[in-house]
Amino acid sequence: MRSLDDRLAASRTELLGEIEQPGLDRITGRAARLRRRRRTARATAAAGLVLVAVLAVLRPWSGHLSAPPAPPAATPNPSSTNYMVFTDLGVTLNGLNVDLAVADIPGALRDVEFTGPDHGWLLTADCTEGGWGCRLILGETADGGVTWHTRALPDRASSLATVPDLIALDDHTLLLDPTDDGTATISADGGATWRPATAAPGATVAKVDPGDRLVLNARTAEVEVFSGRYAARGKLANQPAMTVRWVAATASADGGWWVGGDVDGHPAVAVTRDRGATWQRTDLSGPSSAWAQVSTLGAHAYAVVMSQDEARTVLHAIYHSPTTGAAFAQTWRGGGDPVTIAGELVPLLDGRLLLADAGGIWYVSETDGATFQRSNDMPRFGRLVRTPGGYVALDVVATGYAAYSADGSTWRKLQAHGCGSHCTGG
Amino acid sequence: MRAADRHGAEQGLGELYHACYRRLVAQLFAFTTDLTEAQDVVQEAFARALARPRGLADVENPEAWLRTVAINVVRRRWRRRKLLDTILLRDRPTARIVEPGPEPERADLRDALAGISRQFREVIVLHYLADLPVEEVGRVLEIPTGTVKSRLSRGRAALATRLGGYRVDEDIEEVTRA
Numbered sequence: 001m002r003s004l005d006d007r008l009a010a011s012r013t014e015l016l017g018e019i020e021q022p023g024l025d026r027i028t029g030r031a032a033r034l035r036r037r038r039r040t041a042r043a044t045a046a047a048g049l050v051l052v053a054v055l056a057v058l059r060p061w062s063g064h065l066s067a068p069p070a071p072p073a074a075t076p077n078p079s080s081t082n083y084m085v086f087t088d089l090g091v092t093l094n095g096l097n098v099d100l101a102v103a104d105i106p107g108a109l110r111d112v113e114f115t116g117p118d119h120g121w122l123l124t125a126d127c128t129e130g131g132w133g134c135r136l137i138l139g140e141t142a143d144g145g146v147t148w149h150t151r152a153l154p155d156r157a158s159s160l161a162t163v164p165d166l167i168a169l170d171d172h173t174l175l176l177d178p179t180d181d182g183t184a185t186i187s188a189d190g191g192a193t194w195r196p197a198t199a200a201p202g203a204t205v206a207k208v209d210p211g212d213r214l215v216l217n218a219r220t221a222e223v224e225v226f227s228g229r230y231a232a233r234g235k236l237a238n239q240p241a242m243t244v245r246w247v248a249a250t251a252s253a254d255g256g257w258w259v260g261g262d263v264d265g266h267p268a269v270a271v272t273r274d275r276g277a278t279w280q281r282t283d284l285s286g287p288s289s290a291w292a293q294v295s296t297l298g299a300h301a302y303a304v305v306m307s308q309d310e311a312r313t314v315l316h317a318i319y320h321s322p323t324t325g326a327a328f329a330q331t332w333r334g335g336g337d338p339v340t341i342a343g344e345l346v347p348l349l350d351g352r353l354l355l356a357d358a359g360g361i362w363y364v365s366e367t368d369g370a371t372f373q374r375s376n377d378m379p380r381f382g383r384l385v386r387t388p389g390g391y392v393a394l395d396v397v398a399t400g401y402a403a404y405s406a407d408g409s410t411w412r413k414l415q416a417h418g419c420g421s422h423c424t425g426g
Numbered sequence: 427m428r429a430a431d432r433h434g435a436e437q438g439l440g441e442l443y444h445a446c447y448r449r450l451v452a453q454l455f456a457f458t459t460d461l462t463e464a465q466d467v468v469q470e471a472f473a474r475a476l477a478r479p480r481g482l483a484d485v486e487n488p489e490a491w492l493r494t495v496a497i498n499v500v501r502r503r504w505r506r507r508k509l510l511d512t513i514l515l516r517d518r519p520t521a522r523i524v525e526p527g528p529e530p531e532r533a534d535l536r537d538a539l540a541g542i543s544r545q546f547r548e549v550i551v552l553h554y555l556a557d558l559p560v561e562e563v564g565r566v567l568e569i570p571t572g573t574v575k576s577r578l579s580r581g582r583a584a585l586a587t588r589l590g591g592y593r594v595d596e597d598i599e600e601v602t603r604a
Contacts, residue, residue, distance in 0.1 A: 004582055004592040008554040011535050012452070015555050018461060019448045024440050029478030038477070171597055 003408050028073045040090065077107075083413075088377035089364040090245040091354060093403060096410040101239040102415050103148040105139055108160065109173055109418030112166040112402045114389035117307040120404065121174065121191075124418040134160060138191045145404055145414035151191055155182075159309075169213050169228045177216060179216055184233065197233050202235040204329040207275040213388070214276075216256050218249040221257060223247060225276070240270040240421065245291045249386045254324050262292035262302070267292035267305045267316075271325050282328060286316050294325070295386065297347035303370060304345050312358040315341040318369035338372055343383030345369070346408040354408050356384045356393070383425040439481050439488075443472055448487050453493060456551030457500045459540045462504070466502075471496040493566065538588040546581025549574050570593065 048118060084095035096102060103298070107126030114120035120141045128132040136153040155176060157163040167175040174187045175197060184197035205225040208214055213226045221244050223236045245261040247329065256271045265288045270281040284292050286305040295302045301324060305317040316330035316350070340358035347353055353365040355372065360380030363372040381403065382395030390406040400418040405411040447468060471492045475482050482488040501597070539547050552563045552598040553574070564571045586592045 002592055004586050004589070005554075007535060007589070007592060008550070012555045012557060015452055015455065015461070019451045019465065021444075021447050022469070025441055026471045026478060027443065030473035032468060034473055034477040208562055354471050 003171075009026060015198065020363050022102065026408050042181075056295060063100040070425070084267075088375045089362075089373060090352070090409065091348075091362065091364065091378065092348070093378060093409070094409045096401075096413050096415060097146070098408055100146060100415055102417050103139065103150065105137055105148070105150055105416055105418050106138055107135065107418055108414075109395065109400050110163050111166040112223070112385075112392045112394060112404070113166055113387040114392065114404055115168050115170050115387075116389040117178075117406050118142055119171045120145055120414075121166060121168050122148070122385075122402070122414075122416060122418075123176075124165070125160055125163040127157075127160050128171060131298045135160065136163065136176075139416055139418075140190060141414070142171075145412065145416065148414075148416045153191065154194060155185060165218075167213070167215055167226060168349070169226055170211070170248070170388075173228045175215065175226055177215065177218070181219070186232065201236050204275075205234040206237050207277060208236070208257060208272075209275065213249070214259070216244055216259075220347065221261075235371070236276050238277060238279065240272075241281060242268045242270060243291075245295040248294065248296075250388050252301070252324065253298050256296075256324065258294040258296065258301070258325070260291060262289075262291040265289055268304075269294050269303045280325075283326070284317070284319060285330070290316055293344065295347055296324075299370075300326070300347060300351075302347060302353065304341065304384075306341055310374055312340045313342065313356075315339060315357075318353075319346070320368040332365075332372075336372075342381075343385045343394070346384050348408045350391070354384070355383050438483065439472065439476055442482070442488055442492075446492065447472075450489070450493055450496060453552055453556040453558065454496050454500065455554065457497060459536070459547065463500075466594045467496045468492070470499050482511055497544045497566075534589060535585075538585055541588055542581060542584045546584055549577040550581045550585065553578060 009064055038402070043068040047157070047217065059238040068114075083097045086093040086095070091411060095160070103296075105124050107124035109122060111120075112121040118141075118290070122139040124137045124139070125134040126137060134157040136148055136155055136157060138153055139148045139150045141148050147253060153176070155164070157178075158180070159193065162178065162180040162182070164178040164184070167177055171174070172188055172190050174191055176185045176187075176194070178184060185194040187193070187194045200324065205364050208225050209227070211228045213228075215222050215224050215226045220235075223239055223244055225236055226233045238257055242259075242263045243261045244259045246259065248258040255275075255277070258271045259279075260267075260269045262268055264281060267279055267284040267286040267290045269284065270279045270290045272279050273292075281297045282303070284305055286292070287307060290305050290307040292303050292305045295304070299322060299377045301321040303319040303321075304315065305319070306313050306315055308314070315332070315338055317326035317330055317333060320327045320331045324402075338357040338361070341359050342356045345355050346354055351366075351368075353372075355363045355365070355371055357363065360382060362375040362378050362381065364375065365372045381393040383393070385392045390404055391411075392406050393403040393411060395402065395403070400417070401413055403411040403413045435522065450468045450471070451461070454467055455461055456539045458464045458467065464584050473493060474490070474495055482491060499506050543548075548567060549563055552558045552566060553560060558566065561571055564574045567574070569579045586594045
């Protein structure tokens, strides 16, 4: 019988023989990247503090359009917290608090909207096997997504594909906007009661008042005003001269409302700064069938040109305007990663841009979109979406979780769970 | 930091790198059971040493420092993977977040090592494959020497059972090179 000691001794020789020792230059290169990362982190933290202080004093946004306060800074040491912290490229995701319950909400998570740092809503669709016939469930949080109260809605969707969009105006007023020929319904009491949102035939609204929100009627491609005061919606009298495919969730810092879409198949964006009375349109370059949408922060506006390729949204170009959209200059011209975009571009307070691609990978740009750096350490997210009270990342790693951020830099997972993007039925 | 200081730190670490790299990788293999990952964490430890303003000039035992850093990197990654699986996915393992890294072809012995208890595997690899004396194994794992010997004895028995056809010497004092 052979000796185990001899076998172990032979294995030691084999193991050492298998170890390849790379040149020291590889290690020095790695060390240089570590030093750069530390310097960037220090500079980012310092710049962030200065920016936050400046913004707090100057308040470049106005009145009800103010950005919500940033959430508490992430703690960099996971062992001293009861939640996991992921940080890369100066962006932080705080994971679920393991000491708190997670609301397990039936159905697929379809929409999340926050109207402030504390108040938010979510919508799930609990469908039968195969996705036909869906019960709609509304969730509400008043503590930033820690605890959720749910209620089943009287409306149903015929299939997962026709689940209505949830549009929140404030802490009480909600709109369920169907994606098929169904009737939009409005609730003015936090989802307790609902009524049809159809305005009188032919009725138009002359302007969007403070407290109102512009929405897109996907069936008619018309811009409508969703009014909190009257809990009603109506077509905006003066429509932008383009086919609208996207409407901003909030007004920009200067009070402008942006819309995006195309003009005869070519991408274009438009803004109204007089509450909808007139529109200034900017035509952009892009392939036919492309359209555009806009992200803003302060005086900076970014127009993103994209097109649909089956289930993916292909990113074609990014335009930057430091003058609230008076003039745009192209920064991103394609030719590298990211190839796709999921949701919206997120301008960060430190001047950088955050983007998620169709695979859920996050990218950060320090050059107004001219170049992007890929994150390798962050969990994969689905779409990034601007809502009235901050940003939402939907479908974290396709598992039915979502995350919220007031500033785009620090995210926290919501303590609520539906089934993920893979989910089609109960 | 002055360029001359950095050059000096790199030179000192370069010597250490050539002298200790393979030994450290073999030791870290005890914790990773994956040679590729063991090499990566040791390289990370050297990179962190180089990124320090004075390298390891102020460290009394540079090799022990590198080993501790590498072990901490392994444990942090392990905790992250475990938490990713348990926190992000909760009770619904609908998608695997962290895919296991590419693994080299393992001989029977490595399969058997991967299959025994972690406590046994660590002492066996550190002692037999990384050639650390029993006392040093105890210092690395922060356990008494007697515990190391006990685990070596029981680990070898477990290993022999998994491998089959091997003789195990009973007296651990005779087989250790302490």
